Amino acid sequence: MAKLAINGGPRSIPEDIEIAKDWPVVTKEDKAALIRVIDSGNFWGKDHPETAALEKEYAEYTGTEYCLAFNSGTSALHGCVAGIGIEPGDEVIIPSLTFLASATSVMHHNAIPVFVDIDPETYNIDYRKIAEKITDKTKAIMPVDYHGLPADYDEIYPIARAHDLVVIEDAAQAGGATYKGRKAGNLGDISGASTMPLKPLPGAGEGGLVCTNDKGYRDLADMVRMFGEIIEAGRQRQYNAYTMGWNYRMNPLVAAMIRSQLKRLDDNVRVRHENGAYISGALAEIDGVIPPYVPLDRTHAYYIYYFKVDPQAAGAEKIPAGRFRQAVQDILRAEGVFVRLSQHTPVPGQSLFQVKRGYGKGCPWTCPYGRDVAYRIEDYPNTLDVLRRSLALDARFTYPSTSKKVIDMMIDAFRKVFENMDEVVRYAGSIDYREPWEEISTMSPVEQHEEYVSESLYQGFREDKKPG
Ligand SMILES: Cc1ncc(COP(=O)(O)O)c(C=O)c1O
Known part of the structure; x- marks a missing residue:
């Protein structure tokens, strides 16, 4: 022996x-795409031609109506949360085994993650345990296609629909995976993907992609992406914010690389x-x-x-x-x-949830509208x-x-x-x-x-x- x-x-x-070979593999086509942006001298803009083309191509790829490019998977998921109209104190159901950003994307909007244990076989959210966590504050379920494996959507949707909840797909790890023939990114009512360079669909730097078939979700996520303004190609910018917004625009170099890698x-x-x-x-x-x-x-x-x-x-x-x-x-x-x-550790075992510092002063949990959700790791035995x-x-x-x-x-x-x-x-x-x-x-x-x-x-x- x-x-x-x-x-x-x-x-x-x-x-x-x-x-x-190191990932991502960068081909001469990828390099040409990056040079194309450099030679254009144009490095900016929500509607930069590379970004607009990526959005069209990724929507086609996933089979969704709309795609918006964001500057990270985390900001894309926050765009989803904001886009569906989540408000302070609302609750979103999330698997207890995921990367932290699934949960913090909810907290970025002053809302509260409520964790559900996982299925020990697939490592994805255990749909059998979702219903017991739904309260009158629950607004959405965020299944995560964990490790790159799509979650159990056909079992999750009936629960969501029965309680009038939106399904936000965290597709950060699952670019290119499929569920019953449909692409990851087209499995939720709205989805957020990550294109950070280690992911299956890598960009030349941090990036994220939101996909949805809902025009209302798309429009609100679009405003949140750029300062809360309505900014459309061919329309003069008003410099007027209609809602709270951030600067979540994608760098066009990143967009060009993703377009090339998407092929x-x-x-x-x-x-x-x-x-x-x-x-x-x-x-x-x-x-x-x-x-x-x-x-x-x-x-x-x-x-x-x-x-x-x-x-x-x-x-x-x-x-x-x-x-x-x-x-x-x-x-x-x-x-x-x-x-x-x-x-x-189960995500709720991290110090953030144990100490509940959040934004300070108990927010989002004990702020007005919040709920002091208990996070005990023993509640997630699987x-x-x-x-x-x-x-x-x-x-x-x-x-x-x-x-x-x-x-x-x-x-x-x-x-x-x-x-x-x-x-x-x-x-x-x-x-x-x-x-x-x-x-x-x-x-x-x-x-x-x-x-x-x-x-x-x-x-x-x-x-x-x-x-x-
Ligand atoms: C499941 C999951 N959600 C969200 C994210 C956040 O993506 P990003 O790192 O691009 O912000 C990641 C990143 O690794 C992830 O694995």
Whole structure:
């Protein structure tokens, strides 16, 4: 049996192997698109020709009526929240496992995120648990197409319609993925995508895209994007704000790069999906590795390949799940396969929600119209269990440029580790282990806040808890 690298054996993936080309891959066509903007000397404008063309092309691509380009996925989601008419104190339902920005896009509008636990198979919002979280303040549900896998829209819509709620799709990670033949971005009543350079549809810098078929949502999101004004091509600007607005315009260099990358998105996502399926097919053969579940009616963009490990099935039943995951993580890394935690805590476990500083003075929770929603991580048992057992694989193994040869080396590393279960068990017994949400720090979120947040932030806030 091959000796584990952690015990001095050879690495499964030698250090000098190139796993894949860096992402994004920038072609001569991408460069020409960027030069086109530079040569034009025009670097600005909500209706810049590159931005306007991108909006038309992405609306066509997703099959939606309207698209608006924003300067990040976060601002795009805030545009969605504002565009559907969310107001202070309104509540939006969000999965407890996602990237923070899903929740903060709601709070940017003084509204309140209410979290729902996830389905342990898909890692997406568990639609069976949505209804119990709906109150008379709930205005929207924001499913997240997490890791690049579209959520369960056919089950979510009947709940939304029964309670007169809008569905905001957080498609930040899922550019190019499909659900029952429809593209991500066209699965919500309104959607926000991210085009930051690591995402499946990358721009030359930060960016985001809002899509909808609703003209009213589109028009309000458009005003919010630029200072609350109504600004239309060919119409003299009035310099009059009709509503609260921000400066969320996309940089035309970013737009030009996205347009160029959009031409390759389907091919890239097809290969990502094939790579993911190939990896899953092989890992499923290893007792103790549980690949991500992809329902047959959808495709996965594999922004993140997230899998579980199970000590029972691996023959290490005496090792608790989290400790086992930590051991596998360390041992795979030593073999040259970088794996990591994705999120460390259910989003409501982050200090922001535990301490509820928000904007200060208790807002948005205890401001007028708000509600002091309780955020307890134990209310999200599936999320805790998934965080304890799961790892994110080095994204390069699903990049379109990675080779089968390198993927096979990675799979061999998994085989080697799981064949050496005695060694894994011995190693697992020797390490210090803390749950992922404790790894952030052994301090409670409240203590962390007091330790790390500067004193100035405390002015006007929790006088009793002011440090020093
Ligand atoms: C699920 C999710 N929502 C929202 C965002 C925010 O996108 P951006 O980083 O472009 O602001 C991200 C970014 O990673 C994300 O993963």
